[in-house]
Amino acid sequence: MTQTHMAREVAEIPEAxxxxxxxxxxxxxxxxxAMRATDPKLIVTVARGSSDHAATYLKYAVELLxxxxxxxxxxxxxxxxxxxxxxxxxxxxxISQSGKSPDIVAxxxxxxxxxxxxxxxxxxxxxxxxxxxxxxxxxxAGIEQSVAATKTFVSSVVAGLALLAEWQADAALRAAVADLxxxxxxxxxxxxxxxxxxxxxxxxxxxxxxxxxxxxxxEVALKFKETCGLHAExxxxxxxxxxxSAIVQERFPVLALAxxxxxxxxxxxxxxxxxxxxxxxFITGAQAQGCTALPAVSGLHPLVAPIVVGVSFYHFVEQLxxxxxxxxxxxxxxxxxxxxx
Numbered sequence: 001m002t003q004t005h006m007a008r009e010v011a012e013i014p015e016a017x018x019x020x021x022x023x024x025x026x027x028x029x030x031x032x033x034a035m036r037a038t039d040p041k042l043i044v045t046v047a048r049g050s051s052d053h054a055a056t057y058l059k060y061a062v063e064l065l066x067x068x069x070x071x072x073x074x075x076x077x078x079x080x081x082x083x084x085x086x087x088x089x090x091x092x093x094x095i096s097q098s099g100k101s102p103d104i105v106a107x108x109x110x111x112x113x114x115x116x117x118x119x120x121x122x123x124x125x126x127x128x129x130x131x132x133x134x135x136x137x138x139x140x141a142g143i144e145q146s147v148a149a150t151k152t153f154v155s156s157v158v159a160g161l162a163l164l165a166e167w168q169a170d171a172a173l174r175a176a177v178a179d180l181x182x183x184x185x186x187x188x189x190x191x192x193x194x195x196x197x198x199x200x201x202x203x204x205x206x207x208x209x210x211x212x213x214x215x216x217x218x219e220v221a222l223k224f225k226e227t228c229g230l231h232a233e234x235x236x237x238x239x240x241x242x243x244x245s246a247i248v249q250e251r252f253p254v255l256a257l258a259x260x261x262x263x264x265x266x267x268x269x270x271x272x273x274x275x276x277x278x279x280x281x282f283i284t285g286a287q288a289q290g291c292t293a294l295p296a297v298s299g300l301h302p303l304v305a306p307i308v309v310g311v312s313f314y315h316f317v318e319q320l321x322x323x324x325x326x327x328x329x330x331x332x333x334x335x336x337x338x339x340x341x
Contacts, residue, residue, distance in 0.1 A: 006146035006227070006321075006328040010314045011188065016141040016151045017158050018181040023140050024159070031119050031135040032166035038117045040091040043070045046107045047095040050149045050219055051156060054121075055095050057215035058160035061303050064211065066168055075103035078110035087116035092133075093160070094120045097144070097152040099127025108132040121159045123152050137163065146329045148226050150314045153219065154184070157307045176301030183297050183304070187311035190295045195282045196320050198253055202230060205253040206244065208237040208270060210263035213306040217257055220313050227321040227328040237263070237270040250278035257309055258286040261302035284309050 043062060045055035052072065059070035073092075077083050079102060092111035096104045099122035109132045112118045120133035123141050130136035139155040158180055165173040199205065205224065209217035214236050221234035235244055237256065248254065256271040258264055268288045275281040275290030285296030297308050321328035 004146065004318060004322070004327070004329050006148055006150060006318045009144055009146055009151045010311075010318055012142070013151045013154050013188070013311055013314070014181040014184040016139075016155050017184055019140050020155050020158060021162060021178065021181075024138055027135065027137050028159075028162050028166055031137060031163055034117055034119075034135060035091060035163070035167040038089070038091060040068060040089060040117065042087075042090040043068055044073045044085075044087065044090060044092050044111065044116070045070060045095065046073055046075055046092060046104055046111070048075065048101065048104065050153045050222065051095040051097060053215050053219040053222070054153055054156040054160065055093070056218065057157050057212045057307065058093065058095075058164070060212040060215065061161060061164055065164060065170060065173065065303065073107060073111075075101075075107040077107065079103035079106040084110060085114045087111055087114040090116045092116040092118045094118070094122075094129050094133060095156050095160075096120075096122050096127070096129050097139075097149055097156070098122070099124055099129035105129050105132050119163070121156050123155075147331050148223060148328055154307060154311060154314075157310075161304060161307075172301060173303060176304045180304060180308070183300060183308045184311045186297045187308045188315050190297070190312040190315070192294050192312065192316040194292050195255065195294060196316065196323060198280055198282070199228075199230065199320060200323050202253050205230060205232040205255060206240060206248065207232055207234045207255045207257065208240055208267065209234070209257040209306065210237050210267055211261065211306075212303060213257045213259055213263070213267075213309070216306045216310045216313075219310060220255065220257070220317075223314070223317050226331045227317055228324050228326055230324075237267045241270065241273070245274060245277070248274050248277050248279045252279045254279045254281045256281060256283040256288075256291070257306065258283050259296070259302060259305035259309060260285070260298065260300070261305065284312075
């Protein structure tokens with residue numbers, strides 16, 4: 001079978017991450033210097049779709065490392081409702097693979113007018129969103145032809161983590177980010193065939209995570225929908241117990257994204273609880289009673305570990321989509337660039 005665009009782009013993730021870290025280093029330093037000068041008391045993010053999952057990842061990473069609250073702002077506040085926001089002493093980080101959607105551009109412009117330091121994370125340095133922001137971190141990921149974003153999503157998370165490491169002058173995170181291309185290459189070697197066997201004919205699933213892993217759970221659920229026609233929902237491993245777990249019965253598939261961080265005991269406990277309800281639970285990089293363990297790259301900084309798991313998932317889901325009879329490059333009713341107001 002001819003290799004899909006998605007498979008080729010997933011394979012390019014380590015190289016794309018390294019290219020960004022090398023080529024965009026001056027822009028990362030300039031934006032980090034601006035962040036230190038601004039000393040923001042609040043950060044807002046502007047994004048949609050997979051980019052919003054990258055923003056959620058950054059939210060947790062910033063709050064955990066810097067202790068600065070991060071909130072997502074609805075782009076329609078500017079593009080539809082025309083309501084100015086007062087953002088003095090704040091930073092606004094916009095994330096968009098294309099940087100073209102009118103609502104994302106409008107919110108970036110409004111944030112800058114409202115007094116925020118604005119930073120754009122996008123694949124194209126000349127995109128309208130990049131032009132609207134004071135600083136741009138160009139992903140330099142190359143053309144992405146598959147509708148399902150993979151290498152641009154990963155590079156967006158890498159960009160956010162690189163900015164955070166430099167802004168906070170955190171040596172441990174800086175080293176972990178520099179090591180990501182190697183970790184991504186290892187992630188592409190992980191074999192998740194037991195999960196593929198279970199989901200080859202499944203119609204629904206839950207995906208669980210905590211902290212930055214919750215952002216990856218949301219992205220995983222979206223990719224299941226986009227590429228496999230599988231109705232999946234991403235939840236916090238805590239939030240799933242506040243209602244959604246009521247529908248988890250015999251053989252209900254659950255993917256728990258566990259990494260080596262402070263939330264690992266809670267993720268494991270939730271996985272075991274759902275397995276006890278009869279669910280078919282798969283858990284990454286950990287052992288849990290009644291659950292099937294999936295391999296994951298170990299020994300990583302807790303703030304980068306979830307995105308490495310996400311790369312293993314991308315490798316897996318492209319294969320699952322074809323197994324289920326779908327073309328992962330062309331999901332029905334979707335286009336590569338979605339422009340909304």
